[in-house]
Amino acid sequence: MEKTFAIIKPDAVERNLIGKILERIESNGFKIAAMKKAQLTPAIAKGFYYVHKERPFFGSLTESMCSGPVVLLVLEKENAIPAWRELMGATNPEDAAAGTIRKDFAVNIEKNSTHGSDSAENAAFEMSYFFSETEILS
Numbered sequence: 001m002e003k004t005f006a007i008i009k010p011d012a013v014e015r016n017l018i019g020k021i022l023e024r025i026e027s028n029g030f031k032i033a034a035m036k037k038a039q040l041t042p043a044i045a046k047g048f049y050y051v052h053k054e055r056p057f058f059g060s061l062t063e064s065m066c067s068g069p070v071v072l073l074v075l076e077k078e079n080a081i082p083a084w085r086e087l088m089g090a091t092n093p094e095d096a097a098a099g100t101i102r103k104d105f106a107v108n109i110e111k112n113s114t115h116g117s118d119s120a121e122n123a124a125f126e127m128s129y130f131f132s133e134t135e136i137l138s
């Protein structure tokens with residue numbers, strides 16, 4: 001079993017899409033190993049996205065991640081990292097495959113409703129950034 005880290009972003013929380021997104025997660029065979037609602041601060045968002053600090057959209061991205069509450073998740077499944085990225089769809093909803101979360105719910109390339117770790121190394125960092133080991137229940 002592999003674990004990955006996911007976020008339901010402020011644009012989706014604001015539009016009451018938490019339940020619809022969790023339903024897709026569970027119906028696609030993921031177990032929710034950890035979950036909490038949180039309000040990110042600029043410092044927390046910048047630390048989370050530090051790998052993107054040189055990108056032109058860094059300021060706008062971190063600001064949008066603080067625009068309202070998020071839902072933080074640890075998801076568990078075989079090959080959870082690629083499986084969750086496939087269920088989310090491409091970063092830009094215009095490029096996302098039919099039936100993916102971003103195709104169906106994202107507002108635009110930035111407000112794209114969900115986050116998912118892109119490697120085992122980043123998943124480990126991202127889970128530990130928001131959850132202690134005792135909060136992750138396999």
Ligand code: GDP
Pocket residue numbers: 052057060061090091109110111112114115116118
């Ligand atoms: P992801 O792994 O699919 O989330 O994509 P990236 O790691 O490349 O980017 C992280 C996040 O930055 C994305 O989920 C978007 O919210 C945002 N983002 C990515 N590319 C762009 C862009 O070209 N413009 C803006 N405004 N935001 C972007």
